[in-house]
Amino acid sequence: MNIFEEYKNKILKIIKDAEKDKLLILPENLSGINVDSTPPKIDFDISTNVSMVLSKVNNKPPNILAEVIIDLIKKADNQIEEITHAKPGFINIKFNKLFWNNFVNKLIGNSNNYGSFNKEKEKYLVEFVSANPTGPLHVGHCRGAILGDVISNLLKFNNNIVEKEYYVNDYGNQILHFNHSVYLRIREKLYNEEFPSGNPDVYPGDYLIDIANNIIKNNKDINFENFKDIEDRLKKVSIDESLNLIKQNLNELGINHDNFVSETKIVNDREVEKVIEKLKKTNHVYTGKIKAPEGEDKSKWTERDQLLFKSTEFGDDKDRALQKSDLAWTYFASDVAYHNTKILRNFDKLINILGADHAGYIKRITSVVEALSGEKNKLSCKVSQLVKLIKDGKPFKMSKRKGDYITVDDLIKEVGRDATRFIMLSRSNDVELDFDFSKVKEKSKDNPLYYVQYCFARVCSVFRNINLNINDDLKIKNQNYNYSPDEIKILKKVSEWPRCLEISSKKLEPHRIPVYLYELSSEFHSYWNKGKDDVEKRFISKNNKISDDKLALLKVVSIVIKIGMKILGVSTPEKM
Numbered sequence: 001m002n003i004f005e006e007y008k009n010k011i012l013k014i015i016k017d018a019e020k021d022k023l024l025i026l027p028e029n030l031s032g033i034n035v036d037s038t039p040p041k042i043d044f045d046i047s048t049n050v051s052m053v054l055s056k057v058n059n060k061p062p063n064i065l066a067e068v069i070i071d072l073i074k075k076a077d078n079q080i081e082e083i084t085h086a087k088p089g090f091i092n093i094k095f096n097k098l099f100w101n102n103f104v105n106k107l108i109g110n111s112n113n114y115g116s117f118n119k120e121k122e123k124y125l126v127e128f129v130s131a132n133p134t135g136p137l138h139v140g141h142c143r144g145a146i147l148g149d150v151i152s153n154l155l156k157f158n159n160n161i162v163e164k165e166y167y168v169n170d171y172g173n174q175i176l177h178f179n180h181s182v183y184l185r186i187r188e189k190l191y192n193e194e195f196p197s198g199n200p201d202v203y204p205g206d207y208l209i210d211i212a213n214n215i216i217k218n219n220k221d222i223n224f225e226n227f228k229d230i231e232d233r234l235k236k237v238s239i240d241e242s243l244n245l246i247k248q249n250l251n252e253l254g255i256n257h258d259n260f261v262s263e264t265k266i267v268n269d270r271e272v273e274k275v276i277e278k279l280k281k282t283n284h285v286y287t288g289k290i291k292a293p294e295g296e297d298k299s300k301w302t303e304r305d306q307l308l309f310k311s312t313e314f315g316d317d318k319d320r321a322l323q324k325s326d327l328a329w330t331y332f333a334s335d336v337a338y339h340n341t342k343i344l345r346n347f348d349k350l351i352n353i354l355g356a357d358h359a360g361y362i363k364r365i366t367s368v369v370e371a372l373s374g375e376k377n378k379l380s381c382k383v384s385q386l387v388k389l390i391k392d393g394k395p396f397k398m399s400k401r402k403g404d405y406i407t408v409d410d411l412i413k414e415v416g417r418d419a420t421r422f423i424m425l426s427r428s429n430d431v432e433l434d435f436d437f438s439k440v441k442e443k444s445k446d447n448p449l450y451y452v453q454y455c456f457a458r459v460c461s462v463f464r465n466i467n468l469n470i471n472d473d474l475k476i477k478n479q480n481y482n483y484s485p486d487e488i489k490i491l492k493k494v495s496e497w498p499r500c501l502e503i504s505s506k507k508l509e510p511h512r513i514p515v516y517l518y519e520l521s522s523e524f525h526s527y528w529n530k531g532k533d534d535v536e537k538r539f540i541s542k543n544n545k546i547s548d549d550k551l552a553l554l555k556v557v558s559i560v561i562k563i564g565m566k567i568l569g570v571s572t573p574e575k576m
Contacts, residue, residue: 001106002117002498004046007093008035011050014076015069023068027057037496044082044092045492051089062089100491101481104552107494108474111559115501118158125342126152128353129250129257130167133242134178136207137249137408140355143433144384145408146424146569148353149255150510151382153567158505163258163347167338170239171263172331177201182238183227185212190224211241249408254417254569261341263334271337272329275372276307276322278340284310284371290321309336314367336368343373350379351508359383382508384429391437415440418570422449425568428511445525448518452561453573455521458528459558460574462539466546470574474555481549486527486537490553493520497560510568517564524557 011033018024032053038044051066058065066085073083073091079099085091107114128148131141148164155162169175181203187193189212197204215222215237222230243260250256266272279285289303307323309332322333342350350369354361362381369379389396389406411420419440426448427433445451463470483491500516503509531538539550565572 001103001110001114002502003103003495004035004037004499005117007046008033008048010077011035011048011073014072015050015054018072023072024054025057026054037492037499038092042086042092044084044094045495046095047090047092049090051085051091055089063087065089066091097481097483097488100483100488101479103491103495104481104556105479107556107559108476108552111555113157114559115498115563116158117498117502117505118160121159121161122348123161123163123346124152124155124349124351125163125165125345125347126155126351126353127165127167127342129246130169131246132169132174132178133239133246134174134203135205135242136245139387139389139406139408139411139435140384142253142408142411142420143387143424143429144353144355145250145253145255146421147382147384147429147510148351149253150421150425150513150568151351151353151508153569154501154505154510154513157563157567158501164256165259165261166257168239168243168260168262168264171267171334175235175239178203178242179231179235179238180227181208182211182215182241183224183234185209186216186224189213189216207245211238211245214241252412252417253408253420261338263338266334266337266341267329271341272333275337275340276333279309279322279336279368279371282371284313285322286310288319290318309364309368309371311364311367314363314370316363316367320364320368332364335365336372339365339369339379340372343369343378352379352381354381354383356383356385380508382429385432387424387433387435389435389437396437418453419449421568422452422514422570425511426514428509445522448514449570450576451525452514452517452521452565453571454576455524456558456561456565456572457574457576458524459554459561462546462554464574465540466544470558474552476548476552478548479552481552483549483553484536486530487549487553490520490523490527490557493523494556494560497564513564513568517561520557520560 012030015024015026015030019026030053033048033050035046035048038047051069052062054069055062055065060068063085066089070083070085070091073093074080079095079102080093081096082094083091126148129137129141129145131137137145152162152164180201184193184195184202185208188195189209196202215234216224219237222233224230227234276285286308287305288308289305290308291303304325306321306325308319309322311320312318320332321330322336323329339350352365362383366379366381370376408420415423415437423435423440424433439446440449441447443450443454460470497516497520500512504512527537528539535541539554540546562572
């Protein structure tokens with residue numbers, strides 16, 4: 001139920017009927033016609049640009065044509081209180097009480113999926129986090145993890161099939177260093193050898209002690225005398241232990257992945273060689289030289305023949321190396337192989353959530369996915385920007401027991417899962433986020449999480465006072481409501497929810513959801529507070545009764561907040 005989509009369809013029918021009656025001329029393409037909410041300062045419910053779209057073909061100024069279309073709408077719709085046009089030709093519509101009466105009844109009867117808009121089910125693969133399995137997740141990973149999880153929830157709510165995937169970077173030098181670091185911690189434990197914390201090739205975090213202790217405890221058959229003898233087996237168990245730590249971090253955030261894909265397996269299964277052959281057959285690779293990167297001393301740069309992918313054919317600024325002159329595969333090559341396995345699994349859309357340091361990587365990976373799949377927009381990438389922790393206006397540092405960074409575990413212990421998830425989504429993913437601990441703990445409108453949860457708790461308190469369960473279906477006999485302008489203002493905001501979800505889903509911008517929920521809660525709290533001075537605006541009368549109008553209003557507000565918070569993965573406590 002989307003009033004904007006429904007009214008757009010109504011307008012399309014009206015103008016098509018008018019064309020049949022020779023009252024209007026229609027262009028071949030009507031896709032430019034839209035219906036949207038009006039700006040806050042304009043006291044109307046919806047606005048449409050239909051007269052501007054039809055102006056040229058009808059050879060009439062938009063404002064003149066708007067008068068014609070207004071007359072047609074008036075004749076076709078008995079739910080309009082006021083309709084007018086504004087420069088340069090927008091038609092603004094205010095609905096009457098009958099419209100809002102019908103809106104509330106339809107919403108209550110369709111409460112579980114209010115806002116879901118998908119017309120065609122698609123299959124998505126969302127890859128996110130994918131941090132090196134060398135230690136616990138830090139705050140930077142946390143934002144990307146929540147972003148990927150909520151995008152997945154949003155797509156699922158819109159009836160799509162979604163798989164959440166973690167690409168395990170368990171191949172390369174960082175794993176060799178990690179494995180050796182674990183071994184040194186084991187030696188420290190078993191043989192009292194000093195751990196070389198100052199060695200730049202060694203991971204210094206104390207979390208390695210826990211990993212080492214678990215390996216010693218669970219692998220009594222391993223002889224730790226000689227590193228070379230056990231290197232391969234130790235690598236496997238070390239990665240497993242580190243992944244368990246990461247999975248615990250993710251679980252604390254309320255996140256579970258469907259798949260964990262190993263880079264080592266990709267390499268061992270010769271997926272790199274397979275995808276290179278595939279690209280050769282389509283003439284997307286060649287042997288050539290790469291010029292020195294911008295800013296690098298050209299006198300120190302040696303041009304060598306390398307196997308290159310023709311990424312410039314897809315809009316990249318230069319072709320990208322797949323194989324070095326010594327025949328070793330680049331990191332990009334294994335990533336290409338991995339994305340080829342994604343394509344072979346027949347997903348309609350691929351989504352990657354990348355860290356702030358991977359923004360420059362987007363063009364080359366989207367280029368190669370286009371080359372492999374033949375589809376221009378097969379892969380969408382979202383960058384999760386940096387998070388700055390602030391307390392009392394200053395950078396905030398917590399315990400660093402697990403390394404030289406603040407971990408997800410540290411953050412959740414400090415503020416809780418709900419605050420972590422909600423605040424991490426409060427700004428667009430492509431801008432840096434200030435995570436202010438002081439505000440997160442406030443019980444005021446300056447804490448958006450508290451403000452939204454308190455709104456839901458207030459609604460629940462009314463239901464408790466009249467011995468009703470907020471989660472039960474409403475049984476209202478009199479469904480002819482008579483809402484005041486203040487109450488319609490809240491309903492108008494409720495009606496914008498499907499549009500919020502639609503834009504959030506299509507643009508992969510879930511930060512719009514907490515922003516919307518805050519705005520809805522603000523409208524509700526404002527009305528609630530008016531009841532302190534105005535008896536008519538109170539939800540419960542002195543004799544402990546509530547009108548059907550207000551009961552239904554409370555219900556629709558609770559429906560939207562419950563759905564929105566569930567998508568965000570945040571709780572809705574009934575008491576606060």
